[in-house]
Amino acid sequence: MPNLQVALDNNTIESALADAVKVGQIVDIIEAGTILILQEGDKAVKALRGVFPDKIIIADTKCADAGKTVAQNMANAGADWMTCICSATIPTMQAAATEVSDLQVELYGNWTKEDAQKWLDAGITQAIYHQSRDALLSGEVWGEKDLNRVKELVQMGFKVSVTGGLSPDVLPLFKGVDVYTFIAGRAITQASDPKKAAQAFKDVINKIWG
Amino acid sequence: MPNLQVALDNNTIESALADAVKVGQIVDIIEAGTILILQEGDKAVKALRGVFPDKIIIADTKCADAGKTVAQNMANAGADWMTCICSATIPTMQAAATEVSDLQVELYGNWTKEDAQKWLDAGITQAIYHQSRDALLSGEVWGEKDLNRVKELVQMGFKVSVTGGLSPDVLPLFKGVDVYTFIAGRAITQASDPKKAAQAFKDVINKIWG
Numbered sequence: 001m002p003n004l005q006v007a008l009d010n011n012t013i014e015s016a017l018a019d020a021v022k023v024g025q026i027v028d029i030i031e032a033g034t035i036l037i038l039q040e041g042d043k044a045v046k047a048l049r050g051v052f053p054d055k056i057i058i059a060d061t062k063c064a065d066a067g068k069t070v071a072q073n074m075a076n077a078g079a080d081w082m083t084c085i086c087s088a089t090i091p092t093m094q095a096a097a098t099e100v101s102d103l104q105v106e107l108y109g110n111w112t113k114e115d116a117q118k119w120l121d122a123g124i125t126q127a128i129y130h131q132s133r134d135a136l137l138s139g140e141v142w143g144e145k146d147l148n149r150v151k152e153l154v155q156m157g158f159k160v161s162v163t164g165g166l167s168p169d170v171l172p173l174f175k176g177v178d179v180y181t182f183i184a185g186r187a188i189t190q191a192s193d194p195k196k197a198a199q200a201f202k203d204v205i206n207k208i209w210g
Numbered sequence: 211m212p213n214l215q216v217a218l219d220n221n222t223i224e225s226a227l228a229d230a231v232k233v234g235q236i237v238d239i240i241e242a243g244t245i246l247i248l249q250e251g252d253k254a255v256k257a258l259r260g261v262f263p264d265k266i267i268i269a270d271t272k273c274a275d276a277g278k279t280v281a282q283n284m285a286n287a288g289a290d291w292m293t294c295i296c297s298a299t300i301p302t303m304q305a306a307a308t309e310v311s312d313l314q315v316e317l318y319g320n321w322t323k324e325d326a327q328k329w330l331d332a333g334i335t336q337a338i339y340h341q342s343r344d345a346l347l348s349g350e351v352w353g354e355k356d357l358n359r360v361k362e363l364v365q366m367g368f369k370v371s372v373t374g375g376l377s378p379d380v381l382p383l384f385k386g387v388d389v390y391t392f393i394a395g396r397a398i399t400q401a402s403d404p405k406k407a408a409q410a411f412k413d414v415i416n417k418i419w420g
Contacts, residue, residue, distance in 0.1 A: 009279075011279075028377065034275065034280070035276055035280060035283070037248055037251070038248070038252065038271055038280060038283065038284075039251045039252050039283055040246055041247070041249045041250040041253070042243070042248065042249050044251075060294070062272070063244075064244070064295055064318055065270045065272075065318070065340070066244065069221075070244070070248060073221065073245070073248065073249055085272070085274055085297060085318070086299040086319065088223055088318060089318070089319070089330070091348045106274065107226050108274055108297040108298060109296065109297030109298070109299070109320075109321075109325075109418075110297065110319075110320050110321070110322070111297075111319075111320070115319075116318065118232060130275070138301045143371075145376065166409030181328075
C-alpha cells in the first residue's frame with residue numbers, strides 16, 4: 001500500500017513544526033522541503049527529528065553536487081533519506097548514497113530511460129516523479145504521459161514516489177499502479193483542517209490499494 | 211576581462227566569513243555555496259551581505275522548483291544573483307528570474323543546445339559550466355570537449371561562468387575564450403595563503419585577458 005508523505009515547504013521552522021504536529025501521526029513520512037532547508041539550514045531537519053524520533057524524515061536537498069558532504073550533513077542532522085536531482089552525476093549519487101539510509105532521485109527535465117537504468121545499476125532504487133510546482137502553476141496537469149512514465153519506472157524496479165498538485169481526487173488515476181509514496185504539501189498543510197485532509201488521502205489510498 | 215568568484219562551500223557561517231574576509235577585496239564576486247546554504251539557511255547570505263555591502267553576492271541554491279519563493283527568499287537575504295539547475299522547467303526559471311537581479315543556469319547532466327536556446331529565449335543569459343566535484347574526484351579533467359561546449363555557449367550569447375577543479379595553471383586552457391567568470395573554491399580558501407592564491411588567479415586573468 002502506498003505511503004503518504006507530507007512535504008513541509010515552509011519558510012520557518014516554527015511554521016513547519018506547527019504544520020507537522022497536526023498531521024505527524026497520520027502520515028508515514030515527513031519531508032523537510034527544499035524551501036525550508038534553504039531558509040533554515042540543517043536545523044530544520046534537526047527540529048523535525050527532535051519532534052518525530054520514530055518517523056522517516058526526508059531532507060529534500062535536491063542535491064546536484066558534493067554528494068558526500070551534503071549527505072553527511074543531512075544524516076548528522078537526523079535525516080533518514082535524502083533527495084538528489086536527476087542531473088547529478090553518478091559519482092555524486094553514489095557518494096551521497098553511502099551516507100544516508102536511502103537516496104531518492106528527483107526527476108526533472110530531460111532524463112531518459114538509459115539514465116534511469118544507470119541509477120539502478122549504481123544501486124539507486126528510489127525515484128520521485130514530479131509535476132513541477134511552476135509547471136502546475138502554468139496550467140499543466142497529470143495525464144497519460146505521466147502515468148506511463150511512472151509505470152515504466154515501477155516496471156524497471158524503482159520504488160516511485162509521486163508528487164505535484166496531488167489531491168485525493170487525483171489518486172484514482174493511479175489505480176493499478178504500484179506507487180510507493182504519494183507526496184502532498186499544501187493540499188494538506190494549507191487545508192482548513194490539515195488532519196482531516198491528511199486522513200482523506202489515507203482513506204483513498206486504503207480504498208484503492210488496501 | 212573575466213571576473214574571479216570565490217565559492218564558499220563551508221559548513222558554518224563563521225568559517226565562511228573567516229575565509230571571505232581574507233579574499234573579499236581581491237575577488238569580484240562572492241558565492242554562498244550550496245553546502246553552506248543547506249547548512250545555515252538564508253542567514254549565510256545575510257551574513258555575507260552584511261560584511262560585503264558592495265560586492266556581488268550569489269546564492270548558489272541550484273534551484274529546481276518553486277523558483278519564485280526561493281528567489282524571493284534569497285533576494286530578501288541580500289543575494290544579487292541566484293543559481294538554478296538546468297533541469298528546472300522554464301516556468302521555474304522565469305519565476306525565479308523576476309525576483310533576483312540575475313539568474314544563472316547551472317549545467318549538469320543531459321542538457322542540449324535546444325535547452326540552452328530555450329533559456330536564452332526566456333531571457334536567461336548566464337550559464338555556469340561545471341566539472342562536477344564528484345566527477346573530478348573520480349578522475350575527470352578539463353578537456354577539449356568542455357572547451358568546445360563553453361565556446362558554443364559563448365557564441366550563443368551566454369555569459370558563461372566556468373568552475374570545477376580550477377587552478378591558475380588550468381586557466382591558459384581558456385585563452386581566446388570570452389569566459390565571463392572563473393569560480394574557485396577550495397583552490398583559494400584551502401590554500402596556505404588564500405589571499406596570495408586569489409591574487410595568483412587574478413594575475414593569470416590579467417596576463418591572458420588584460
